[in-house]
Amino acid sequence: MFKQIYKAIKRYDTIVIARHVGVDPDAMASQIALRDSIKLTFPNKNVYAIGTGTNRFSFIGKLDKIEEYSNSLLIVVDTPDKKRIDSARVSDFSYVIKIDHHPFIEKFANIEYIEDTASSAAQIIMELILNTKLLCNKDIAEVLYYGLISDSNRFLFNSCTAKTFSLVSTYLKNYCIDISKVYQNLYLRPFNEVRLEGYIASNMIVTDHGVGYIDITDDIQTKYKVDSAAAGNMINNFNFIQEILVWVTITEDVKNGQIRISIRSRGPEINKVAENHNGGGHKFASGAKVETFEEAHSIVNELDKVCSLYIKDNFLDEEVI
Ligand code: AMP
Numbered sequence: 001m002f003k004q005i006y007k008a009i010k011r012y013d014t015i016v017i018a019r020h021v022g023v024d025p026d027a028m029a030s031q032i033a034l035r036d037s038i039k040l041t042f043p044n045k046n047v048y049a050i051g052t053g054t055n056r057f058s059f060i061g062k063l064d065k066i067e068e069y070s071n072s073l074l075i076v077v078d079t080p081d082k083k084r085i086d087s088a089r090v091s092d093f094s095y096v097i098k099i100d101h102h103p104f105i106e107k108f109a110n111i112e113y114i115e116d117t118a119s120s121a122a123q124i125i126m127e128l129i130l131n132t133k134l135l136c137n138k139d140i141a142e143v144l145y146y147g148l149i150s151d152s153n154r155f156l157f158n159s160c161t162a163k164t165f166s167l168v169s170t171y172l173k174n175y176c177i178d179i180s181k182v183y184q185n186l187y188l189r190p191f192n193e194v195r196l197e198g199y200i201a202s203n204m205i206v207t208d209h210g211v212g213y214i215d216i217t218d219d220i221q222t223k224y225k226v227d228s229a230a231a232g233n234m235i236n237n238f239n240f241i242q243e244i245l246v247w248v249t250i251t252e253d254v255k256n257g258q259i260r261i262s263i264r265s266r267g268p269e270i271n272k273v274a275e276n277h278n279g280g281g282h283k284f285a286s287g288a289k290v291e292t293f294e295e296a297h298s299i300v301n302e303l304d305k306v307c308s309l310y311i312k313d314n315f316l317d318e319e320v321i
Contacts, residue, residue: 001113005097006132008111009038012095014046014072018088019121020079022260022287025057025186027078029147030099030121032061033140034077034128040135051086056229059185060146073097078121080105080114080280099124101151101159102282103271116282119159122147126167141175145182153236157284189230196224197237200249204238209307210321212244213300215293216251228253228260235262245307245321246270250296259296261288263303268310273302 019027035049048064074093080102098109101118122144204212216231232251246265263270265284279288
Protein backbone atom coordinates (compact mmCIF):
# COMPACT_ATOMS: atom_id res chain seq x y z
CA MET A 1 0.00 0.00 0.00
CA PHE A 2 3.01 2.33 0.54
CA LYS A 3 3.62 2.22 -3.24
CA GLN A 4 -0.01 3.22 -3.87
CA ILE A 5 0.35 6.13 -1.44
CA TYR A 6 3.56 7.22 -3.17
CA LYS A 7 1.86 7.07 -6.60
CA ALA A 8 -0.98 9.29 -5.36
CA ILE A 9 1.52 11.77 -3.90
CA LYS A 10 3.33 11.84 -7.26
CA ARG A 11 0.07 12.52 -9.12
CA TYR A 12 -0.98 15.70 -7.30
CA ASP A 13 0.64 19.16 -7.47
CA THR A 14 -1.08 20.41 -4.34
CA ILE A 15 -1.11 18.28 -1.22
CA VAL A 16 -2.67 19.16 2.14
CA ILE A 17 -1.71 17.20 5.23
CA ALA A 18 -4.11 17.36 8.18
CA ARG A 19 -4.43 15.61 11.55
CA HIS A 20 -6.71 15.50 14.57
CA VAL A 21 -7.96 18.39 16.69
CA GLY A 22 -6.26 18.82 20.06
CA VAL A 23 -2.81 18.59 18.52
CA ASP A 24 -0.20 16.37 20.15
CA PRO A 25 3.46 15.85 19.22
CA ASP A 26 2.88 12.63 17.25
CA ALA A 27 0.12 14.12 15.09
CA MET A 28 2.10 17.28 14.44
CA ALA A 29 5.41 15.51 13.85
CA SER A 30 3.81 13.08 11.38
CA GLN A 31 2.26 15.81 9.27
CA ILE A 32 5.35 18.06 9.31
CA ALA A 33 7.80 15.25 8.54
CA LEU A 34 5.61 13.99 5.70
CA ARG A 35 5.25 17.53 4.30
CA ASP A 36 9.00 18.14 4.42
CA SER A 37 9.83 14.77 2.92
CA ILE A 38 7.43 15.34 0.00
CA LYS A 39 8.87 18.85 -0.53
CA LEU A 40 12.42 17.48 -0.46
CA THR A 41 11.50 14.82 -3.00
CA PHE A 42 9.31 17.01 -5.23
CA PRO A 43 10.47 20.65 -4.79
CA ASN A 44 7.86 21.96 -7.26
CA LYS A 45 4.82 20.64 -5.42
CA ASN A 46 2.78 22.81 -3.06
CA VAL A 47 2.57 20.93 0.20
CA TYR A 48 0.84 22.23 3.32
CA ALA A 49 0.63 20.93 6.89
CA ILE A 50 -2.50 22.48 8.40
CA GLY A 51 -4.42 22.70 11.67
CA THR A 52 -4.52 24.71 14.86
CA GLY A 53 -1.05 24.98 16.33
CA THR A 54 0.33 25.64 19.78
CA ASN A 55 3.50 27.34 20.99
CA ARG A 56 4.17 24.32 23.16
CA PHE A 57 5.26 22.27 20.15
CA SER A 58 6.87 25.01 18.06
CA PHE A 59 10.19 23.10 18.19
CA ILE A 60 8.61 20.46 15.91
CA GLY A 61 8.12 22.93 13.07
CA LYS A 62 5.81 25.53 11.53
CA LEU A 63 2.32 24.85 10.28
CA ASP A 64 0.91 26.39 7.09
CA LYS A 65 -2.14 28.43 6.17
CA ILE A 66 -3.92 27.59 2.93
CA GLU A 67 -6.86 29.18 1.15
CA GLU A 68 -6.97 27.52 -2.26
CA TYR A 69 -6.85 23.75 -2.57
CA SER A 70 -8.96 22.83 -5.58
CA ASN A 71 -8.10 19.51 -7.25
CA SER A 72 -5.75 18.55 -4.51
CA LEU A 73 -4.83 15.55 -2.42
CA LEU A 74 -5.66 15.39 1.29
CA ILE A 75 -3.57 13.17 3.54
CA VAL A 76 -5.00 12.74 7.04
CA VAL A 77 -2.55 11.39 9.60
CA ASP A 78 -3.19 10.04 13.12
CA THR A 79 -6.99 10.46 12.89
CA PRO A 80 -9.52 7.61 12.75
CA ASP A 81 -12.71 9.59 12.11
CA LYS A 82 -13.90 12.52 10.00
CA LYS A 83 -15.30 14.54 12.86
CA ARG A 84 -11.90 14.92 14.54
CA ILE A 85 -10.01 16.21 11.49
CA ASP A 86 -8.69 19.69 12.22
CA SER A 87 -9.35 22.40 9.58
CA ALA A 88 -10.10 20.26 6.52
CA ARG A 89 -13.30 18.86 5.00
CA VAL A 90 -12.82 15.53 3.25
CA SER A 91 -15.47 16.37 0.63
CA ASP A 92 -13.45 19.41 -0.57
CA PHE A 93 -10.65 17.23 -1.94
CA SER A 94 -10.23 15.18 -5.13
CA TYR A 95 -8.51 12.29 -3.42
CA VAL A 96 -7.99 11.37 0.24
CA ILE A 97 -5.47 9.16 2.02
CA LYS A 98 -5.68 8.15 5.67
CA ILE A 99 -2.53 7.06 7.55
CA ASP A 100 -3.36 6.06 11.11
CA HIS A 101 -2.50 3.91 14.10
CA HIS A 102 -5.81 4.18 16.02
CA PRO A 103 -8.34 1.35 16.11
CA PHE A 104 -10.62 1.61 13.04
CA ILE A 105 -13.70 3.84 13.45
CA GLU A 106 -14.91 4.73 9.96
CA LYS A 107 -13.78 4.72 6.34
CA PHE A 108 -13.50 8.20 4.86
CA ALA A 109 -10.53 8.00 2.47
CA ASN A 110 -9.80 6.45 -0.93
CA ILE A 111 -6.70 4.78 0.47
CA GLU A 112 -6.70 3.84 4.15
CA TYR A 113 -3.43 2.65 5.66
CA ILE A 114 -4.21 1.63 9.24
CA GLU A 115 -1.72 -0.14 11.46
CA ASP A 116 -3.28 -0.09 14.91
CA THR A 117 -0.37 -1.98 16.40
CA ALA A 118 2.12 0.75 15.43
CA SER A 119 3.64 2.73 18.30
CA SER A 120 2.78 6.04 16.64
CA ALA A 121 1.72 7.66 13.40
CA ALA A 122 5.34 8.82 13.08
CA GLN A 123 6.48 5.18 12.97
CA ILE A 124 4.24 4.60 9.94
CA ILE A 125 5.65 7.68 8.20
CA MET A 126 9.16 6.35 8.93
CA GLU A 127 8.21 3.09 7.22
CA LEU A 128 6.51 4.88 4.32
CA ILE A 129 9.65 6.93 3.62
CA LEU A 130 11.93 3.89 3.83
CA ASN A 131 9.74 1.87 1.48
CA THR A 132 9.26 4.46 -1.25
CA LYS A 133 11.35 7.00 -3.12
CA LEU A 134 10.45 9.71 -0.60
CA LEU A 135 13.58 11.45 0.67
CA CYS A 136 14.60 12.19 4.23
CA ASN A 137 17.28 14.22 6.01
CA LYS A 138 18.44 14.77 9.59
CA ASP A 139 15.79 17.43 10.36
CA ILE A 140 12.96 15.23 9.10
CA ALA A 141 14.34 12.22 10.98
CA GLU A 142 14.43 14.24 14.23
CA VAL A 143 10.84 15.38 13.75
CA LEU A 144 9.79 11.74 13.30
CA TYR A 145 11.70 10.80 16.43
CA TYR A 146 9.73 13.43 18.43
CA GLY A 147 6.50 11.81 17.29
CA LEU A 148 7.53 8.26 18.02
CA ILE A 149 8.98 8.82 21.47
CA SER A 150 6.12 11.02 22.62
CA ASP A 151 3.35 8.56 21.65
CA SER A 152 5.28 5.57 23.00
CA ASN A 153 6.27 7.53 26.11
CA ARG A 154 9.92 6.85 25.32
CA PHE A 155 9.50 3.18 24.32
CA LEU A 156 7.44 2.26 27.40
CA PHE A 157 4.58 0.39 25.75
CA ASN A 158 4.06 -2.98 24.06
CA SER A 159 3.29 -1.04 20.89
CA CYS A 160 7.08 -0.74 20.66
CA THR A 161 7.94 -3.87 18.75
CA ALA A 162 10.98 -5.25 16.97
CA LYS A 163 9.79 -3.24 13.96
CA THR A 164 9.82 -0.01 16.01
CA PHE A 165 13.37 -0.57 17.23
CA SER A 166 14.54 -1.65 13.80
CA LEU A 167 13.11 1.54 12.21
CA VAL A 168 14.61 3.71 14.95
CA SER A 169 17.95 1.97 14.53
CA THR A 170 17.92 2.62 10.77
CA TYR A 171 17.04 6.29 11.25
CA LEU A 172 19.67 6.77 13.97
CA LYS A 173 22.27 5.17 11.70
CA ASN A 174 21.29 7.04 8.55
CA TYR A 175 20.65 10.51 9.99
CA CYS A 176 22.63 10.80 13.27
CA ILE A 177 19.60 12.05 15.24
CA ASP A 178 20.67 14.25 18.16
CA ILE A 179 18.61 12.45 20.81
CA SER A 180 19.65 14.57 23.78
CA LYS A 181 18.48 17.71 21.91
CA VAL A 182 15.20 15.98 21.11
CA TYR A 183 14.61 14.96 24.74
CA GLN A 184 15.48 18.47 26.03
CA ASN A 185 12.96 20.05 23.67
CA LEU A 186 10.25 17.57 24.52
CA TYR A 187 10.67 17.25 28.27
CA LEU A 188 12.00 20.58 29.54
CA ARG A 189 9.21 22.30 31.50
CA PRO A 190 8.73 25.22 33.85
CA PHE A 191 8.79 24.68 37.62
CA ASN A 192 5.09 25.56 38.00
CA GLU A 193 4.21 22.43 35.98
CA VAL A 194 6.29 20.31 38.35
CA ARG A 195 4.51 21.95 41.29
CA LEU A 196 1.14 21.11 39.73
CA GLU A 197 2.35 17.53 39.35
CA GLY A 198 2.99 17.55 43.12
CA TYR A 199 -0.55 18.84 43.69
CA ILE A 200 -1.98 16.04 41.54
CA ALA A 201 0.03 13.37 43.38
CA SER A 202 -1.14 14.72 46.75
CA ASN A 203 -4.80 15.08 45.81
CA MET A 204 -5.56 12.19 43.46
CA ILE A 205 -8.59 10.21 44.65
CA VAL A 206 -8.44 6.43 44.25
CA THR A 207 -11.66 4.44 43.80
CA ASP A 208 -12.32 1.00 45.30
CA HIS A 209 -10.98 -0.82 42.25
CA GLY A 210 -7.96 1.29 41.45
CA VAL A 211 -9.02 4.26 39.33
CA GLY A 212 -7.01 7.33 40.31
CA TYR A 213 -8.61 10.61 39.27
CA ILE A 214 -8.11 14.31 39.79
CA ASP A 215 -10.23 17.36 38.97
CA ILE A 216 -7.96 20.12 37.66
CA THR A 217 -10.33 23.06 37.87
CA ASP A 218 -9.72 26.47 36.35
CA ASP A 219 -8.94 27.78 39.85
CA ILE A 220 -6.20 25.21 40.29
CA GLN A 221 -4.75 26.09 36.86
CA THR A 222 -4.73 29.76 37.85
CA LYS A 223 -3.11 28.96 41.19
CA TYR A 224 -0.30 26.98 39.55
CA LYS A 225 -0.06 29.35 36.56
CA VAL A 226 -0.57 26.67 33.90
CA ASP A 227 -3.00 26.53 31.00
CA SER A 228 -5.46 23.70 30.44
CA ALA A 229 -3.27 22.11 27.71
CA ALA A 230 -0.32 21.84 30.08
CA ALA A 231 -2.55 20.53 32.88
CA GLY A 232 -4.17 17.94 30.59
CA ASN A 233 -0.79 16.68 29.46
CA MET A 234 0.25 15.74 33.03
CA ILE A 235 -1.47 12.37 32.59
CA ASN A 236 1.61 10.61 31.18
CA ASN A 237 3.62 11.32 34.33
CA PHE A 238 1.52 9.04 36.54
CA ASN A 239 2.45 5.62 35.22
CA PHE A 240 3.71 2.80 37.48
CA ILE A 241 1.77 3.55 40.68
CA GLN A 242 1.09 0.29 42.48
CA GLU A 243 -2.34 1.27 43.84
CA ILE A 244 -3.82 2.39 40.52
CA LEU A 245 -4.64 0.47 37.37
CA VAL A 246 -6.28 3.33 35.50
CA TRP A 247 -5.73 7.03 35.98
CA VAL A 248 -7.70 10.02 34.78
CA THR A 249 -7.14 13.76 34.62
CA ILE A 250 -10.29 15.87 34.43
CA THR A 251 -9.25 19.29 33.19
CA GLU A 252 -11.57 22.27 33.00
CA ASP A 253 -11.06 24.27 29.78
CA VAL A 254 -12.97 27.48 30.39
CA LYS A 255 -11.85 29.07 27.11
CA ASN A 256 -13.58 26.35 25.08
CA GLY A 257 -16.39 25.72 27.58
CA GLN A 258 -15.54 22.04 28.01
CA ILE A 259 -13.90 19.52 30.28
CA ARG A 260 -11.11 17.39 28.85
CA ILE A 261 -10.78 13.83 30.10
CA SER A 262 -7.49 11.99 29.62
CA ILE A 263 -7.36 8.33 30.58
CA ARG A 264 -4.43 5.92 30.80
CA SER A 265 -4.29 2.28 31.84
CA ARG A 266 -1.72 -0.34 32.72
CA GLY A 267 -4.06 -3.26 32.03
CA PRO A 268 -7.82 -2.76 31.66
CA GLU A 269 -9.03 -1.68 28.21
CA ILE A 270 -10.47 1.81 28.51
CA ASN A 271 -11.31 2.99 25.00
CA LYS A 272 -14.86 1.57 25.00
CA VAL A 273 -15.71 3.73 28.03
CA ALA A 274 -14.29 6.79 26.26
CA GLU A 275 -16.29 5.89 23.12
CA ASN A 276 -19.50 5.71 25.21
CA HIS A 277 -18.94 9.38 25.97
CA ASN A 278 -18.26 10.58 22.44
CA GLY A 279 -14.52 10.16 22.87
CA GLY A 280 -12.11 7.45 21.81
CA GLY A 281 -8.46 6.52 21.48
CA HIS A 282 -6.35 3.44 22.05
CA LYS A 283 -6.90 0.47 24.38
CA PHE A 284 -4.62 1.94 27.06
CA ALA A 285 -4.65 5.68 26.21
CA SER A 286 -7.96 7.38 25.53
CA GLY A 287 -9.71 10.69 25.93
CA ALA A 288 -13.06 12.44 25.73
CA LYS A 289 -14.59 15.86 26.08
CA VAL A 290 -17.60 16.41 28.33
CA GLU A 291 -19.55 19.39 29.58
CA THR A 292 -19.78 18.81 33.31
CA PHE A 293 -17.73 17.40 36.16
CA GLU A 294 -20.76 15.20 36.87
CA GLU A 295 -20.38 13.40 33.53
CA ALA A 296 -16.63 13.22 34.09
CA HIS A 297 -17.24 11.45 37.40
CA SER A 298 -19.70 9.05 35.79
CA ILE A 299 -16.86 8.07 33.41
CA VAL A 300 -14.73 7.39 36.50
CA ASN A 301 -17.51 5.12 37.86
CA GLU A 302 -17.64 3.20 34.58
CA LEU A 303 -13.87 2.81 34.62
CA ASP A 304 -14.08 1.52 38.19
CA LYS A 305 -16.43 -1.24 36.97
CA VAL A 306 -14.01 -2.10 34.15
CA CYS A 307 -11.20 -2.33 36.72
CA SER A 308 -13.31 -4.49 39.03
CA LEU A 309 -13.84 -7.04 36.21
CA TYR A 310 -10.18 -6.88 35.28
CA ILE A 311 -9.13 -7.59 38.88
CA LYS A 312 -11.47 -10.62 39.00
CA ASP A 313 -10.46 -11.96 35.58
CA ASN A 314 -6.78 -11.68 36.38
CA PHE A 315 -6.99 -12.92 39.99
CA LEU A 316 -5.30 -9.75 41.25
CA ASP A 317 -4.95 -8.96 44.94
CA GLU A 318 -7.31 -5.99 45.51
CA GLU A 319 -5.28 -4.91 48.54
CA VAL A 320 -2.21 -4.34 46.39
CA ILE A 321 -3.45 -4.29 42.77
P1 AMP B 1 -5.01 12.51 25.29
O1 AMP B 1 -5.35 11.99 26.62
O2 AMP B 1 -5.69 13.78 24.92
O3 AMP B 1 -3.52 12.53 25.09
O4 AMP B 1 -5.55 11.45 24.22
C1 AMP B 1 -5.20 10.09 24.25
C2 AMP B 1 -5.76 9.38 23.03
O5 AMP B 1 -7.19 9.49 23.02
C3 AMP B 1 -5.30 9.96 21.69
O6 AMP B 1 -5.11 8.87 20.80
C4 AMP B 1 -6.44 10.81 21.21
O7 AMP B 1 -6.53 10.82 19.82
C5 AMP B 1 -7.65 10.10 21.83
N1 AMP B 1 -8.66 11.12 22.20
C6 AMP B 1 -8.49 12.12 23.09
N2 AMP B 1 -9.61 12.89 23.17
C7 AMP B 1 -10.49 12.35 22.31
C8 AMP B 1 -11.84 12.69 21.92
N3 AMP B 1 -12.49 13.74 22.43
N4 AMP B 1 -12.43 11.90 20.99
C9 AMP B 1 -11.79 10.82 20.45
N5 AMP B 1 -10.53 10.47 20.78
C10 AMP B 1 -9.89 11.20 21.69
